[in-house]
Amino acid sequence: xxxxxxxxxxxxxxxxxxxxxxxxxxxxxxxxxxxxxxxxxxxxxxxxxxxxxxxxxxxxxxxxxxxxxxxxxxxxxxxxxxxxxxxxxxxxxxxxxxxxxxxxxxxxxxxxxxxxxxxxxxxxxxxxxxxxxxxxxxxxxxxxxxxxxxxxxxxxxxxxxxxxxxxxxxxxxxxxxxxxxxxxxxxxxxxxxxxxxxxxxxxxxxxx
Amino acid sequence: xxxxxxxxxxxxxxxxxxxxxxxxxxxxxxxxxxxxxxxxxxxxxxxxxxxxxxxxxxxxxxxxxxxxxxxxxxxxxxxxxxxxxxxxxxxxxxxxxxxxxxxxxxxxxxxxxxxxxxxxxxxxxxxxxxxxxxxxxxxxxxxxxxxxxxxxxxxxxxxxxxxxxxxxxxxxxxxxxxxxxxxxxxxxxxxxxxxxxxxxxxxxxxxxxxxxxxxxxxxxxxxxxxxxxxxxxxxxxxxxxxxxxxxxxxxxxxxxxxxxxxxxxxxxxxxxxxxxxxxxxxxxxxxxxxxxxxxxxxxxxxxxxxxxxxxxxxxxxxxxxxxxxxxxxxxxxxxxxxxxxxxxxxxxxxxxxxxxxxxxxxxxxxxxxxxxxxxxxxxxxxxxxxxxxxxxxxxxxxxxxxxxxxxxxxxxxxxxxxxxxxxxxxxxxxxxxxxxxxxxxxxxxxxxxxxxx
Numbered sequence: 001x002x003x004x005x006x007x008x009x010x011x012x013x014x015x016x017x018x019x020x021x022x023x024x025x026x027x028x029x030x031x032x033x034x035x036x037x038x039x040x041x042x043x044x045x046x047x048x049x050x051x052x053x054x055x056x057x058x059x060x061x062x063x064x065x066x067x068x069x070x071x072x073x074x075x076x077x078x079x080x081x082x083x084x085x086x087x088x089x090x091x092x093x094x095x096x097x098x099x100x101x102x103x104x105x106x107x108x109x110x111x112x113x114x115x116x117x118x119x120x121x122x123x124x125x126x127x128x129x130x131x132x133x134x135x136x137x138x139x140x141x142x143x144x145x146x147x148x149x150x151x152x153x154x155x156x157x158x159x160x161x162x163x164x165x166x167x168x169x170x171x172x173x174x175x176x177x178x179x180x181x182x183x184x185x186x187x188x189x190x191x192x193x194x195x196x197x198x199x200x201x202x203x204x205x206x207x208x
Numbered sequence: 209x210x211x212x213x214x215x216x217x218x219x220x221x222x223x224x225x226x227x228x229x230x231x232x233x234x235x236x237x238x239x240x241x242x243x244x245x246x247x248x249x250x251x252x253x254x255x256x257x258x259x260x261x262x263x264x265x266x267x268x269x270x271x272x273x274x275x276x277x278x279x280x281x282x283x284x285x286x287x288x289x290x291x292x293x294x295x296x297x298x299x300x301x302x303x304x305x306x307x308x309x310x311x312x313x314x315x316x317x318x319x320x321x322x323x324x325x326x327x328x329x330x331x332x333x334x335x336x337x338x339x340x341x342x343x344x345x346x347x348x349x350x351x352x353x354x355x356x357x358x359x360x361x362x363x364x365x366x367x368x369x370x371x372x373x374x375x376x377x378x379x380x381x382x383x384x385x386x387x388x389x390x391x392x393x394x395x396x397x398x399x400x401x402x403x404x405x406x407x408x409x410x411x412x413x414x415x416x417x418x419x420x421x422x423x424x425x426x427x428x429x430x431x432x433x434x435x436x437x438x439x440x441x442x443x444x445x446x447x448x449x450x451x452x453x454x455x456x457x458x459x460x461x462x463x464x465x466x467x468x469x470x471x472x473x474x475x476x477x478x479x480x481x482x483x484x485x486x487x488x489x490x491x492x493x494x495x496x497x498x499x500x501x502x503x504x505x506x507x508x509x510x511x512x513x514x515x516x517x518x519x520x521x522x523x524x525x526x527x528x529x530x531x532x533x534x535x536x537x538x539x540x541x542x543x544x545x546x547x548x549x550x551x552x553x554x555x556x557x558x559x560x561x562x563x564x565x566x567x568x569x570x571x572x573x574x575x576x577x578x579x580x581x582x583x584x585x586x587x588x589x590x591x592x593x594x595x596x597x598x599x600x601x602x603x604x605x606x607x608x609x610x611x612x613x614x615x616x617x618x619x620x621x622x623x624x625x626x627x628x629x630x631x632x633x634x635x636x637x638x639x640x641x642x643x644x645x646x647x648x649x650x651x652x653x654x655x656x657x658x659x660x661x
Contacts, residue, residue: 124577124581133257133262162408166442
């Protein structure tokens, strides 16, 4: 049963959203033509992401959602079947424990897909599977990288507004695509309420 | 170590998930009173918000993992008590949420035409206990008391074009009722002002952009707010700016010959005093509200009646003033005033080995990420106690082995996760013909029949 679920669990953003998103009242102010058909079935955010990542429905390969083991496997791993010759952008994630998780990503993948495909040890990341319905893929960038990222939509801002530990250089990982110029970038997973408590606990213990 | 979780909504599942992930030997059993899992993700999240329900995928993975088991159709507190669970497991986590709602406590609250938001949401989402609601949608004006996301959800469901709702997992019977609905105007009424609204910007934006409906916001409600929000945190600022922008926009002229758009609006600083009865005294025909002024500012502002009142005509009143948890078992301490189980980081006060997570721990507010973080917090407490020896895991416990014989002696037959998947498959198959993701089965007896119980 789990094997059957793998492709189902995390399809490409486009395929998933075609079945799930309905026409919203606020159509995007996008060009007609080739996007006309997509527009009628996708939300504005999805269209922006498609343009951002430079992919079309036909060419985007589905992100894999490898089965998450429940042992504490940490560090980076390539997702099954990922060809390393195409993964040439190095991305570092600092998780909530302060650990640095390093992985190589494909240009055009969203950072959420990178975390999922490489099974990175970040708790509760990407609950809504990249559909802009939560803020659990919240990531913090350095100022320089942040400023070079693509434009942020109202829809992303709306969800970011609900994120814990919001900063001036925060973005949602599902809306940020890997570019060659991001090679070597470091992004930070923000602390949440429970982590603050952990920090306090650790602080207390070290004083004894 | 054996851990038991009571409740299979987001709180239960995220707590289970976190314990399983960070403890390689823990076994976690999740109990649920309904045959079907997922709690508010299935019964609370609006039908037109399917993306929010994607968390079901990760919960499904958890339920199917080796060290996790799901037992539906088991009502803790009746079929098995909490002390019995504590004998069977090393740790028990209560994540059973908030099944009740706060009451207005005003005259006329029990008239026909007045419903709790919780019951209305349960009705259109297929919650078995609310299927008999039969809400009367034959009036033109509906009034929702409350300025939270649940209030917006209900307004949106009442005013959404039917062709949009038809493709969702909203129940067939509520779709039929909405098809006959005469409701064309919805007011959302709150005691305090624009700066105290509890709904969030995504849901507000959705309402503003709803096809076939126009927003009616009074610019006078927003005078002077620009300076008040100048230094506000970004979320409050953006939310208020969107309301202000909408209030100041000229309404779009309807195309010639087109049906008049449906309307919705926000009313502020009005506190309900009484629901007014119709001439024959049988049903609601309006509401009398006290006008208030605000004392203090921000989240802690209080609404004080000015002495003036206002009446509003309406035939449907929905009170959306908050969910509420109920006590589960005499062995579990409960703070009836706050409606939560007294706890510290999820550890139930005075009862070692007992924990809580989700709304029953913190109160009934927040979105899925709030509950996720909270559940991880409780799971962390359990893990710490397992590791630090606070929980004595040396005596082995029987877990479901013990519970099973208790249930059998009481004539209770639990529903397994693969049983749920049969029900799931049946719902999806039924929905397919109608172009819906699923047609929910709303009768527990039918669910049990499908799985041969």
